[in-house]
Every structure is written in structure tokens, then in C-alpha cells.
Amino acid sequence: MANRKPTISDVARVAQVSEATVSRALRGIQSVDPILVARVEAAAERLGYTPNPVAQDLRFGSSRAIGIMVPDLANPYFGRLVRAISRAATAKGYRTLLSDTGENPDEELGALGTLARHVDGVVMCSPRMSDSNLSQAAKLFQPLVMTARLSRGVGITSVAVDSYRDCGELIGQLHKLGHRRLVFVSGPEHSWQNAERARAVIDSGAFGMHCDVVAGGTEIVDGYKAVDLALEANPTVIVAFNDILAIGVYEALRERGVAIPRDVSVASFDDISIAAHLTPALTTVRSPREEIGQRALDALMALIKEEEVPATHSLTAEVVMRESTGPALQIDEQSTRL
Amino acid sequence: MANRKPTISDVARVAQVSEATVSRALRGIQSVDPILVARVEAAAERLGYTPNPVAQDLRFGSSRAIGIMVPDLANPYFGRLVRAISRAATAKGYRTLLSDTGENPDEELGALGTLARHVDGVVMCSPRMSDSNLSQAAKLFQPLVMTARLSRGVGITSVAVDSYRDCGELIGQLHKLGHRRLVFVSGPEHSWQNAERARAVIDSGAFGMHCDVVAGGTEIVDGYKAVDLALEANPTVIVAFNDILAIGVYEALRERGVAIPRDVSVASFDDISIAAHLTPALTTVRSPREEIGQRALDALMALIKEEEVPATHSLTAEVVMRESTGPALQIDEQSTRL
């Protein structure tokens, strides 16, 4: 960019002082003769000089940039998260490098390596990375913060909601509404969040919730396709891994003439902006993206300054009950329906 | 990152050669004694040496990074676009710096300046920037490509769909369905795309379409709020600036008991992934994000290499007719409804 930018020596020549004086004058870091300061400032102004950040980075040994790794920007959830992190970084004078890892978790480690060389630290939103890759990443690239997953024991600072607890909370509320037969439409296979939510689902059997898990995925159609199998279990409520899947579930249920929430309730996770505006409005567990982004960045800044940072920041998501969940059908009602 | 990375002189010391030889050996750019090459490679391997990209950037005078400016990552449309650009850049060995300009178009120029210093070129997705800021940006930061807007005459290479033509195409198809009263729910105030679509709407009066424009915005609620005013015009079809607004329009219509498409048809622009899965499936004008991203990056690469590049790349969007549009109500049918 900016093919022939003026350098500090151009300014020095014009102002007829040394380069060192230009640097001092412009940064106000030491006392310099006001006359010289004025000359330097005038020269810099006239030439349109701004210090070359690459040279500064080399000198300071820091790039004042952070990296963000994100699996899928097309998902508004990650879009919001990236925005939150990026803004927090900008507020601290850091730039943001983005790395979209796409569908292949295998390349993540390599992409991280490339990214890491250019930045002072990385925030990973990589819920699907395997534990072994994760701990290897932790060894190789240190100022590192995870989001979208709590990684206890791997030695990576992580900021995320406790998906197990939050899912349990949701199921508890569904239980109060009388639901006893639940189907969970799962998310991406290796996702930590998915594992946690599925675990919560299964554990809820302890208080009398009959649960099944059917395979979902990451796209709307994955939710759509899961519905046939889900309905075989005769559920009173379907819980999807996230709002994207729930949209597919909505569509499939509607096509089959199953009314929400009269016949089957639907709930999911994330609370992307569309959730509240679907018909019926979707019950979902809102994860505090802005807060996650802010806390993740704070933790990263602390790590960069080599301060002590708690290993895990566990945030609380909020169950937002909307119209897609209602009282469970009684058994006899349900059988007449079929 | 990586607190104390080995440098080239560490490798040189271990391999007992000069730094110059290390550089030559590792890059294979000149003939070097194979014995020394082996020594250097072994040393580099052992130390885990990779060249410091900041130093390389300084030396080469290029950062091998591009910048992307984007107004709103929470909008899945921009998420997809950023992903497309970012992947194309990665494929060419370029990194991606992201700048989320947020709501205030005033800061865009400043943010662009900051971004521009760090990269070899910038892709702007800034449909709302004023023409004067735009031409100023074009002067200050040259390798620059616009998307989401065709800027003829401003001297910025742009890659976008021709919104005027595409909107005309959509209206033509609605006209064939018998629609004669249309309301356009507009997008962000200073958006070029919005201006073009509104212009197409107004010009369609020429072939007997009665049109009104009501103020919308960028969020779902903006579409929601616009509906009351829109219905006053008694339209047979509501066209929203984008799919996000259309979601709000859906919600409001449903609350008012207006059936889509029986009573009123709805159409919009973008074709974000949710559009096809709404009920009814949303008729929309699909803009080819992947192609826009790829072409924008190609154009930027060409500019960086100082090749000649056509000023505007005009792509074609595709009208995707789905269930939300149907034949217009006849006048008498409509009056019985009210």
C-alpha cells in the first residue's frame, strides 16, 4: 500500500535535523527544543509522514496484532463473536488478523502456526479441535486463549460458557413444563460443546427424562434431516445443538404438520438474532458473545503481559423461554394425535 | 507470540556458517555447498527455526497481507463475503487483516488509514461510504477494491452486482405475477445498493407498477417496524432491502394475520442461507458472494502487481422465486379482506 511512503529520514532531511530527533520530537518522549519540534512537525505534516509499523514491529519485537481463528464466519454466532473480540482489540490498539479454518480441522494446527508468527497472541474459536492437537498447540504457541470450549487440564486459558450446566438448566425448565421425552439433535462431531450438551442430556435421565440423541451437524439441512429420526422416538420436545439446526427442525416439523409447541416443543442454543423473530419465537440458551469476546481479549492481553491468568473463565448463559416451548402433551393426547 | 524464537544468527552459529549462507541455503536461491546446506538444515530443524516474517516484511517492503473492511460481521451476508475473500487470499499466500467499521461511517476513513499502513491492499465492503470520502480514500490508499457497490467515475475498481438491473429484474417477475402495487422497505440510508434498488423501484412506475418506499434500516426490527406504514399503501407485494429486513416483515405480517403470499407477497435481496428455510421460503435475489470475493481478490492482486484492471466488474445476481411470492390478489378479493 502507499507505494512510496515518506520515511523518517525524509522528514529528517526536510526538517534539517537528525532522524533521532525526528523520532523524539514526534513521540514527545524526551525534551526537544520547541523550535525543532515545530520544524519536525511541519515537515511531517507536509510530507504526510506516519511511522512504518513494520519497522516499529521489528524494533519493538511485537506486532500489536492478535489473531483470531474461527471455523465458520457464515454462522452469525461466530460473526458476532469475532466482532466482539475484534472491537475489544481495536479499543486496546491492537489489530486483528483473521484465519478462517474452514471445514478441515486437520489444517487448523498448520494455520495456527502461520498465524502465530505474525501476532502477539491468538484467540481460538475452535470447538472441534482434538485434545491432542490442542495440547500440542498450547505447547507451540503460547499466548493462546480458547473460546467456545472450556479445556480443563490442557493448559490453555479458556473463556466459555459451561455448556453442561446450561444445558442442564434448559432441560430442568423443560422438565417443569412436563416434558419427559426429549430428543437432542447433535452438533458437529468433535465439538466440545456438543459433547457437553449431549452429556447433560444423557445425565438428565437421572431425574426421569427419557432422552435420545440423533445425529445433526452444522447446517440448516442437517437439522432438517434429523427430524424424521427424532420423531420416531415420539418426543415431546426436540432440543437442537444450535439455532441454525433448529431452523431446519422448524421447517421439517412444519412440513409434517407437527405444530410447535402444541405437538412438539423446540429449543436450542446460541440465541442468534433471528431466533427471536422466527415463528414461533425460538426458545434458546443465549450465550453472552460480547462478554466472551471481551473476557477472552482481556485474558489474552494479560497473558501477553505475562501476568497470571485463571485457567478457565466460566460464564453463564441464560435460558430464554419463548413461544416454541410449551407444556408437554399428555400421553393420551399424544396418542390420539398419531 | 513465541517468546524467544531462534533467529537466523542462532542457526548460523550452530551450523558454523555465516548468516548469509543460512539464508541462501534455506531458500535454495543460489548454489551452496551441499555439505553446508545439510548442516544449515539440520541446525534449523533442531532449533525449530522459521524466519521472522516481520523482518522479511521490512526487507521486502511488502507485508503479504490484505485488509478487509466490513460494516457488520453479524450479518451473515458479510460473513460469507469475508470468508470468500479471506480464502482466496490464503490461497495466494496472503494473510487477512480485518477491520469491522461498525455503525459509524465517519470513522471509516480513519480506520482505513490505520489498516492501509499494514497491508499491501484493501478490499472495502463499505456500501454506505459517501462519495466524497470514497474518492478521498481512493487518493490516499491506492491498491483498493470496492465490493457491494459499483462506483463509476470515482476511480476505484469495484466488483459488485448491478443492483439497479437486478432489482428491475425482480420487479419484472413480480409484474408478470400480476402485482401492480409494491412497497419497498429501504435499507441503510447512505447505502449505494439501497439507492440503486430504490431507483429501480421508482423507475418501474414506467411500466405501470405503483410504488412506494418506506424507511427500513439494517436490523430485523427495522423491517418489523416498517410494516404498518407499508400496509397503508395497500400493496400486493412488499420488497425488502435485504433478507434480514424481510424476516422482520414476515413477523409483523404474521402478527397482523396477513398471509404470505396469499394476501401479500414478500421478496428481498441477498439469499442468506436462512432464506430458503423460512416459512414460506423467501423469494430473494441471490448475489454471488463467492464469485464477488474471488473476483475482488483477483482484481486486488492485479492492482498490487500494478497491472491494468477494468474499473468495474459487474456481476449478475439471480432471482430465486420461492413460496413467499404468488399471484397478486385481484382488487375485489383484496377489498373483502379488509
Place this chain on the structure above:
DNA sequence: CTCGGTTCAGATATCGATTTCTAGCCTATC
């Protein structure tokens, strides 16, 4: 009047990598 101390501008080393310059050595040819 001179000496010690302070202040400030310029010269220089530095960050890490690459490239040009240079010197030495080997070979080939007359």
C-alpha cells in the same frame, strides 16, 4: 575564571532477514 553537572542533538547500534559487495580459491586456457 575554571570545573563539575546538566541538557540536548547527532551519531551509532539494534531488531532479523536478505542482498550486494568482495575476497579467495579453483580451473581452464594460452
Place this chain on the structure above:
DNA sequence: GATAGGCTAGAAATCGATATCTGAACCGAG
């Protein structure tokens, strides 16, 4: 056998900015 030419490896310059070192000027005090 001597000189010219071709290679190769090391020394040094370079990219642009900043921090440290150095030297000069100026101040006040003895």
C-alpha cells in the same frame, strides 16, 4: 606457468524506526 574467469562464502549494507552512547554547549557554583 601465469593470468583471466567463474564460484562460493563471508563481510557489510540495507529496510525504517528507536534506544543508547557520545560530545558539545551552557549553566551555576566555588
